[in-house]
Amino acid sequence: MDVxxxxxxxxxxxxxxxxxxxxxxxxxxxxxxxxxxxxxVSAMSDAVCFxxxxxxxxxxxxxxEFGAGSPVALAGDLRPSTPRILRACAAAIHxxxxxxxxxxFVPTPALCLYAYGRSIPSLMVTGSHIPSDRNGIKxxxxxxxxxxxxEAGMRVQQVTLPEGRFDNTGMLIDNDPLPExxxxxxxxxxxxxxxxxxxxxxxxxxxxxxxxxxxxxxLVSVLESLGAQVIRLGRSECFVPVDTEAxxxxxxxxxxxxxxxxxxxxxxxxxxxxxxxxxxxxHGIWLRGDVLGILAARxxxxxxxxxxxxxxxxxxxxxxAEEISRTRIGSPYVVQxxxxxxxxxxxxxxxxxxxxxxxxATPVALQGRSLEALPTRDAVLPMLCALVAxxxxxxxxxxxxxxxxxRFTVSDRLAPLASTRSLTGIARLREETIAxxxxxxxxxxxxxxxxxxxxxxxxxxxxxxxxxHFRPSGNAPELRVYAEAGNEDVAGQLLQMxxxxxxxxxx
Numbered sequence: 001m002d003v004x005x006x007x008x009x010x011x012x013x014x015x016x017x018x019x020x021x022x023x024x025x026x027x028x029x030x031x032x033x034x035x036x037x038x039x040x041v042s043a044m045s046d047a048v049c050f051x052x053x054x055x056x057x058x059x060x061x062x063x064x065e066f067g068a069g070s071p072v073a074l075a076g077d078l079r080p081s082t083p084r085i086l087r088a089c090a091a092a093i094h095x096x097x098x099x100x101x102x103x104x105f106v107p108t109p110a111l112c113l114y115a116y117g118r119s120i121p122s123l124m125v126t127g128s129h130i131p132s133d134r135n136g137i138k139x140x141x142x143x144x145x146x147x148x149x150x151e152a153g154m155r156v157q158q159v160t161l162p163e164g165r166f167d168n169t170g171m172l173i174d175n176d177p178l179p180e181x182x183x184x185x186x187x188x189x190x191x192x193x194x195x196x197x198x199x200x201x202x203x204x205x206x207x208x209x210x211x212x213x214x215x216x217x218x219l220v221s222v223l224e225s226l227g228a229q230v231i232r233l234g235r236s237e238c239f240v241p242v243d244t245e246a247x248x249x250x251x252x253x254x255x256x257x258x259x260x261x262x263x264x265x266x267x268x269x270x271x272x273x274x275x276x277x278x279x280x281x282x283h284g285i286w287l288r289g290d291v292l293g294i295l296a297a298r299x300x301x302x303x304x305x306x307x308x309x310x311x312x313x314x315x316x317x318x319x320x321a322e323e324i325s326r327t328r329i330g331s332p333y334v335v336q337x338x339x340x341x342x343x344x345x346x347x348x349x350x351x352x353x354x355x356x357x358x359x360x361a362t363p364v365a366l367q368g369r370s371l372e373a374l375p376t377r378d379a380v381l382p383m384l385c386a387l388v389a390x391x392x393x394x395x396x397x398x399x400x401x402x403x404x405x406x407r408f409t410v411s412d413r414l415a416p417l418a419s420t421r422s423l424t425g426i427a428r429l430r431e432e433t434i435a436x437x438x439x440x441x442x443x444x445x446x447x448x449x450x451x452x453x454x455x456x457x458x459x460x461x462x463x464x465x466x467x468x469h470f471r472p473s474g475n476a477p478e479l480r481v482y483a484e485a486g487n488e489d490v491a492g493q494l495l496q497m498x499x500x501x502x503x504x505x506x507x
Contacts (some may be wrong), residue, residue, distance in 0.1 A: 021055035022155040024048060032151050033474040038127060038136035041081040045170030046088040047161060049137065053092035053123070055157040056139050059150060060121050065142045068097040071118075075103040075111040075184075076125035077214040077273045079132045079239045083178070085125045089137065090178055095162060104181030107215035107274035109378040110188040112140060116374070117187075119143060126214075126273035129355075130476050132239035138273075144339075144375045147332045185218055192384060193225040195371040200388050202227035204395060207264040209233050209255070211240040215274025215379065222380055223268070233258055233267075242269060244276040245355040246413045246480070247286050259284030265395050266387060270379040277356040277379035279386060281397035287386070288409055289356025294318060295400065296382035297350050299389045300364050304341035304349040306334045309455040310411075310469055310482050311354050317405040322346060328456040330474060331377055334359060339375070354411070354482075358382040408488040410495045415478035417506055422472035422479045425505035426458045429470065433460065441497050442468055445490070466490065468498045479505070 025031045028048045030039030037052055060066035072093045076082035082105070090100040101120075103111050108124045115122035124138040139146045139154070146154075167173055206228045210216035216235065223230050234254065242251060255267055259282060267280035280286045290311035297305050298320050305315060306325040316324060323346050327333035334351035338361040342349040349361040357377030364371045374381075386397060393399035430452070433439050438448050439460065447463030457471025457480075469482035479502055483494035 018158050018160045020158050024051050036138035046172040047166045047170035049085050049088040050092040051159050053089045054159040055154050057096045058157040059154040071099045071101050071120045073101045073115040073122035075106045081135045082125045102179040102181045103184045110184050112376040114184040129243040129271040131241045195369050200226040204228045204265045207231045207267045209269035210235040212236050213270045244278040255280045255284035275377035277383045279383045290354040292382050293352030296385035299385040302348045302350040304346040306337035306351040312409045314405045314407040408491040409484040410491045411482045413478045417479045418477045419472040
């Protein structure tokens, strides 16, 4: 069981006069994942969110990025708990002497584009793809994402809650409204219209699966600004946890149904905070995010590419990048690697993740147009790159995919499965593979084990270059399982073997 699931909601009542953020994390069960603080909504009381924001600002103050009168931009996604958490964060900014700049309910990259462009801190209240009973706060520095060193710096900050501000359940007594939102969407939309041009998608019929993504209307506006005909599908007033890396079976079936019914050229959507893309071809078949990353990086003529170890290895086989860095899973690691490449003068320097989020460490110039750097996950750019690149393949994304080497990756998850159980199971699996040099049932079809990669989790590489990878999620109590092979059916079989192997870890 995830620690936050058995913490009493009132366990933070009457906390000590001062606690470090690390102590707040232990007491609340709301810890750091790969993308900021996340936990059950029931554990994310106003007091917890207020304290975390104070710790964040104290860390920024130590870095010279926050002080009295400093602006701090904030925004959120569309899950029900987001407005309350935003109010708690804004209250903490006020308490610390800062000025909250509310950017509305907008995509994370739109918030970051605004904040990075003004060199001011920002935070996004979002749980991304996870269910609505959970939420999170993603923190940013004035010039880029929070890195692991920033997380460590925030953990040691000691904060004291102001007396008389919270009731006995940890909720704010004076619930001040958020400031009026400013417009950050116009600039974000213009970013793509200016780079790709108003006729880039002319003649295409594109569908947008809107569900509950915060960027659902913005995505339509961007596509229309590039000349596409857009149809809107699947809008929901209830939060839908669309995971771009482990696509739900209902979303797979729905996409195929819509493809037959509407005869579009492509179907586009994003996760909850619209920083991770999901793109389907005219048959309603969703593209893998790491393959989409390869297409986007190649289109942008990237010389340096940073991507986590679980991304498709067709990247190395394409040969267009001079430098490839394989990192741990999580945007902070990708940001660090692509930034290091940029500092060495290798540009364009880009990064992407298996979930499809695409990052730009340096500006890009193509055909007389330029695109400024945006070193945070973005959902819109990689989908536009693929659609424009497919124009040379008869507007057929499947034909575009055929220009890549045949490497197929699939993934799924076991949930709920606490991280402690996942780690125990992985440790036993590691011992077995080291002791025997092989692992049934994989070795029967893949040959002996060639090597282990422990960059993040346990990645098994077999003699025929097939891969099976086990990793606990950093954001939720679940185990991620990945498989890769030169044949799609074989990759699917390996994935099912991996899930079956890990299933007893729940017991």
